[in-house]
Amino acid sequence: MKNLPETFLPALKNELKKQVARVDETHTAEYHKMLTYHMGWVGEGAGAKASGKQIRPLLLLLTASATGGEWANALPAAAAIELIHNFSLLHDDIQDNAETRRGRLTVWKKWGVAQAINAGDGIFILANLAMGDLKEKYPAEIVLDAKRTLQETCLSLTRGQHLDIAYETRANIEIGDYWQMIAGKTAALLSTATELGALLGGADEKLRFTYREFGHYLGLAFQVQDDLLGIWGNEAETGKSVSSDLLEGKKSLPVLYGLEKNGKFAERWKKDALTEDEIPEMAHLLEVEGARLETQRQADQMTEFALNALRTANPQGEAGDVLFELTERLLGRAA
Numbered sequence: 001m002k003n004l005p006e007t008f009l010p011a012l013k014n015e016l017k018k019q020v021a022r023v024d025e026t027h028t029a030e031y032h033k034m035l036t037y038h039m040g041w042v043g044e045g046a047g048a049k050a051s052g053k054q055i056r057p058l059l060l061l062l063t064a065s066a067t068g069g070e071w072a073n074a075l076p077a078a079a080a081i082e083l084i085h086n087f088s089l090l091h092d093d094i095q096d097n098a099e100t101r102r103g104r105l106t107v108w109k110k111w112g113v114a115q116a117i118n119a120g121d122g123i124f125i126l127a128n129l130a131m132g133d134l135k136e137k138y139p140a141e142i143v144l145d146a147k148r149t150l151q152e153t154c155l156s157l158t159r160g161q162h163l164d165i166a167y168e169t170r171a172n173i174e175i176g177d178y179w180q181m182i183a184g185k186t187a188a189l190l191s192t193a194t195e196l197g198a199l200l201g202g203a204d205e206k207l208r209f210t211y212r213e214f215g216h217y218l219g220l221a222f223q224v225q226d227d228l229l230g231i232w233g234n235e236a237e238t239g240k241s242v243s244s245d246l247l248e249g250k251k252s253l254p255v256l257y258g259l260e261k262n263g264k265f266a267e268r269w270k271k272d273a274l275t276e277d278e279i280p281e282m283a284h285l286l287e288v289e290g291a292r293l294e295t296q297r298q299a300d301q302m303t304e305f306a307l308n309a310l311r312t313a314n315p316q317g318e319a320g321d322v323l324f325e326l327t328e329r330l331l332g333r334a335a
Helices: 004-023 024-038 056-068 071-095 107-111 113-136 140-167 175-199 205-230 255-263 265-267 276-288 290-315 317-331
Strands: none
Touching: 004 024, 004 071, 004 113, 004 317, 024 056, 024 071, 024 107, 024 113, 056 071, 056 175, 056 317, 071 107, 071 113, 071 140, 071 175, 071 317, 107 113, 107 265, 113 140, 140 175, 175 205, 205 255, 205 276, 205 290, 255 265, 255 276, 255 290, 265 276, 276 290, 290 317
16 A cells, blocks of 8 residues: 555554543543553554554545545544544444454453443543644534534444344344444544545535445445454454354344344254354354355445445545545455
8 A cells, every 4th residue: 555544643642642532630630541551542452453443534634635625634624534433433332332442451341331431421521622723724614514514424433333232132134234233333523524524625526426325335345344354264364253143142244144044053043042062153154145246246336336436536635545445445355
């Protein structure tokens, strides 16, 4: 991949640290520590892995540049997107009772649920304050448009999370329900990253919509691919156990296809929770019943939709080249 990410990411980190520093006061030092720990900057295991891949803000900055804008002017929005993502992860960890994230103890596990909820709320507010900093480089109507777009996305995130939690105990989940859920939970923030990048890069309404479509289908393809890797992935490459999704009873796309077939997989799934030693056979049943093939077909279709939208957008310059490379890398993860 070309060198732009190496330029963007240090600038992004500086912007993020500037935004989080709003709570860096003597009497709230522990609060600041919680936020910087969650962001992966301090504590045991701090570093690039603990901070995550930062794909969303990178997409925003690349899109801003590829549409003819000055990427550095869009840094507050890129920071806001990354803060919203981290806010959602922190609350997800509480809701999922997850004790670790990126190989480290989660905030709620270290400081308790009450403080973790407050820390997540703080990150959400910091994201909104970051958006206000766009006023230094953009006219008021652009800033208001950008802020409204991000707020609408946050509402979509909560809708997606609501559905995800509700589906855990609902027996009659259909494939259409799945697409509604991931459109909010996964695709919404990615599509907003590319849309905001286009807006801040000076794109017109038509081009802005095209970039939004690109991010939307990129998010759908990424989630479907993640569902595949959650059952048939290479653990050495993904860092994720291929047993966890089935053991946790996750209603991923392959599982929903298996339930729709109403064969041996569905018969066993409906009885009670699976055990570790059953996982290889259940994964095999899903494959035999065609769930893997159908899920891969959907991943391929969403990938092609994303690439078609990006080709239509015709991103310019080095940033355009990197957008294509990044998309192919994200969606080319081998199962």
